Amino acid sequence: MKKLINDPSSVVADALVGVAAAHPDTLVVHRDPDFVRRADSPVPGKVALVSGGGSGHEPLHTGFVGPGMLDVSCPGAIFTSPSANQIYAAASSVATEAGVLFVVKNYTGDRLNFTMAAEWLAGGGIATELVIVDDDVAVENSTHTAGRRGTGATLFVEKIAGAAAELGKPLAEVADIARRVNANARSMGLALTSSTVPHVGSPNFEIGDDEIEMGVGIHGEPGRRRIPIASARELVAGLAEAVVSDLPFAAGDRVIALTNGLGGTPLIELYVVAGELASFCAARSIVISRTLVGSYITALEMAGCTITLLRLDDELLDLWDAPVSTPALRW
Amino acid sequence: MKKLINDPSSVVADALVGVAAAHPDTLVVHRDPDFVRRADSPVPGKVALVSGGGSGHEPLHTGFVGPGMLDVSCPGAIFTSPSANQIYAAASSVATEAGVLFVVKNYTGDRLNFTMAAEWLAGGGIATELVIVDDDVAVENSTHTAGRRGTGATLFVEKIAGAAAELGKPLAEVADIARRVNANARSMGLALTSSTVPHVGSPNFEIGDDEIEMGVGIHGEPGRRRIPIASARELVAGLAEAVVSDLPFAAGDRVIALTNGLGGTPLIELYVVAGELASFCAARSIVISRTLVGSYITALEMAGCTITLLRLDDELLDLWDAPVSTPALRW
Numbered sequence: 118m119k120k121l122i123n124d125p126s127s128v129v130a131d132a133l134v135g136v137a138a139a140h141p142d143t144l145v146v147h148r149d150p151d152f153v154r155r156a157d158s159p160v161p162g163k164v165a166l167v168s169g170g171g172s173g174h175e176p177l178h179t180g181f182v183g184p185g186m187l188d189v190s191c192p193g194a195i196f197t198s199p200s201a202n203q204i205y206a207a208a209s210s211v212a213t214e215a216g217v218l219f220v221v222k223n224y225t226g227d228r229l230n231f232t233m234a235a236e237w238l239a240g241g242g243i244a245t246e247l248v249i250v251d252d253d254v255a256v257e258n259s260t261h262t263a264g265r266r267g268t269g270a271t272l273f274v275e276k277i278a279g280a281a282a283e284l285g286k287p288l289a290e291v292a293d294i295a296r297r298v299n300a301n302a303r304s305m306g307l308a309l310t311s312s313t314v315p316h317v318g319s320p321n322f323e324i325g326d327d328e329i330e331m332g333v334g335i336h337g338e339p340g341r342r343r344i345p346i347a348s349a350r351e352l353v354a355g356l357a358e359a360v361v362s363d364l365p366f367a368a369g370d371r372v373i374a375l376t377n378g379l380g381g382t383p384l385i386e387l388y389v390v391a392g393e394l395a396s397f398c399a400a401r402s403i404v405i406s407r408t409l410v411g412s413y414i415t416a417l418e419m420a421g422c423t424i425t426l427l428r429l430d431d432e433l434l435d436l437w438d439a440p441v442s443t444p445a446l447r448w
Numbered sequence: 449m450k451k452l453i454n455d456p457s458s459v460v461a462d463a464l465v466g467v468a469a470a471h472p473d474t475l476v477v478h479r480d481p482d483f484v485r486r487a488d489s490p491v492p493g494k495v496a497l498v499s500g501g502g503s504g505h506e507p508l509h510t511g512f513v514g515p516g517m518l519d520v521s522c523p524g525a526i527f528t529s530p531s532a533n534q535i536y537a538a539a540s541s542v543a544t545e546a547g548v549l550f551v552v553k554n555y556t557g558d559r560l561n562f563t564m565a566a567e568w569l570a571g572g573g574i575a576t577e578l579v580i581v582d583d584d585v586a587v588e589n590s591t592h593t594a595g596r597r598g599t600g601a602t603l604f605v606e607k608i609a610g611a612a613a614e615l616g617k618p619l620a621e622v623a624d625i626a627r628r629v630n631a632n633a634r635s636m637g638l639a640l641t642s643s644t645v646p647h648v649g650s651p652n653f654e655i656g657d658d659e660i661e662m663g664v665g666i667h668g669e670p671g672r673r674r675i676p677i678a679s680a681r682e683l684v685a686g687l688a689e690a691v692v693s694d695l696p697f698a699a700g701d702r703v704i705a706l707t708n709g710l711g712g713t714p715l716i717e718l719y720v721v722a723g724e725l726a727s728f729c730a731a732r733s734i735v736i737s738r739t740l741v742g743s744y745i746t747a748l749e750m751a752g753c754t755i756t757l758l759r760l761d762d763e764l765l766d767l768w769d770a771p772v773s774t775p776a777l778r779w
Binding site: 119121122124128131133135136137138140172173175176180309326327329346348349350352376380381382383384386387388390393394395405408409410412415417418420421422444447448 | 451453454455459460462463466467468469504506507640657658660679683707711714715716717720721722723725726727736740741746749751775
């Protein structure tokens with residue numbers, strides 16, 4: 118294992134030192150328990166958005182903290198849910214009288230701990246809602262997951278619900294919007310290589326020099342099948358066909374298309390994938406209204422990508438276009 | 449070789465399809481010859497900034513095209529200079545009566561072709577200036593290079609000179625500012641892994657499972673020495689010591705610190721590096737005024753990083769903070 122780290126046990130803590138150094142004016146890094154919040158939080162009268170999960174998926178979620186998106190993120194250990202105490206402390210630090218929305222990727226540990234923290238907060242008189250993200254069409258159940266896994270749609274939920282909260286919409290409406298985003302989003306990914314959790318020290322799975330894992334999870338969970346390497350066009354068609362047929366997306370639908378790198382894939386390859394995805398959609402008269410290309414939801418150094426399509430209505434598109442100012446997403 | 453591509457010979461062309469699909473309102477992709485320009489160029493009265501170089505370093509340079517930065521980029525084949533004809537066509541498409549500034553990384557092929565294109569443009573009556581970026585302290589001469597290599601400072605030159613041009617400053621002043629940025633910037637990088645040029649099909653160099661190449665170039669050129677893997681703290685100290693002692697940077701200097709990933713290194717590791725760089729600078733009373741962390745100047749899928757420090761004065765800081773709106777840098 119060869120990584121730019123000091124010690125497998127201190128990776129998350131050491132990265133938080135870097136986060137604090139890089140964003141001194143906009144983010145506040147709290148240690149023990151670990152969370153990263155907007156420097157101007159709590160924002161009076163605004164629904165607070167809280168998310169988090171295992172580390173190793175950066176910039177998700179800490180890179181999405183800021184005006185127009187999350188109020189706070191809780192980074193757990195690598196690929197491990199943050200604790201309920203940690204989530205409760207994070208949420209308490211940003212909670213307002215307008216309430217708190219928790220955005221939770223559908224993994225068993227995250228669901229348990231976020232639900233517990235939300236109940237504690239509600240017990241203290243804070244209004245709460247919890248939205249589960251489960252957009253990955255690859256498998257119905259998976260390692261650590263009952264039901265579908267949460268992946269690329271998390272970015273859409275956090276951006277769009279974050280914009281709704283910033284506009285001052287009430288908690289129930291922000292939660293409804295978040296659930297509408299998840300309901301209209303579908304994703305699937307593929308891996309060219311595995312990745313190594315630092316404190317484990319060996320790859321999450323083995324994969325041959327000429328093999329692709331179709332439908333891989335963002336922790337290296339098995340997908341649908343192992344196939345030989347093929348052209349980007351064929352691989353994207355495999356992902357996109359599964360995504361489009363699932364909702365299903367239909368001719369005339371307007372979408373946002375996210376081509377997401379899993380950490381070890383360079384941007385030039387992601388643009389090749391984005392081009393193929395655009396051609397695939399054009400051939401089916403699915404209209405791509407907005408495109409995002411980059412490594413936003415990663416799996417440590419895994420080479421590979423996920424694609425996500427979000428079916429739009431006018432309100433979702435307006436909220437997507439609304440200003441956002443975070444380390445990883447800004448316009 | 450396992451990559452998300454269609455064919456080794458079409459990677460740049462296929463990625464440009466993705467660029468066009470992803471940025472339809474802000475960028476115009478021209479084919480044969482290949483260049484990517486601001487949709488609103490030429491901008492009357494503004495000095496036009498032209499850059500480019502071999503592909504495989506994305507988002508450099510195409511990701512830096514937009515208001516406040518470049519007017520046009522010319523992507524060559526992977527790790528290969530664009531041709532003089534291509535650069536001339538690109539520059540002609542954005543040239544204004546205010547003149548054209550060429551930003552050129554110090555590689556022999558780039559220098560030759562950009563110089564020729566600039567001469568042709570000048571022959572047509574357009575005022576031109578050419579600025580060479582040569583910030584890499586690792587080696588004095590290298591493969592394909594007489595003198596030092598150009599690396600992380602390219603981002604600073606393009607952002608800061610781009611802001612000066614956007615303010616309407618005349619060509620000579622924009623060129624002076626660009627040269628002042630290069631003169632005050634120093635970089636060095638390290639590699640954990642090699643990378644593979646698609647049409648070559650085998651790694652640029654071999655490196656052991658426990659080895660680090662200190663001082664690597666962004667095409668995999670040899671650095672200063674091969675060392676055993678060490679902690680991020682020790683590795684960053686090695687890079688930062690070389691960088692700081694070269695200018696030299698002194699106590700009280702204000703800097704922008706760039707921690708740049710080489711393509712295959714995940715963001716969590718880059719934040720560990722950024723934290724160590726911040727501690728290193730703090731211990732020497734070098735004041736980090738701004739920090740940038742991400743994969744901006746890459747070497748295909750190489751795992752590793754470069755660090756760049758830019759010594760600031762008030763004008764350079766103001767120009768850095770000025771608005772920018774490109775795919776990869778936006779504020």
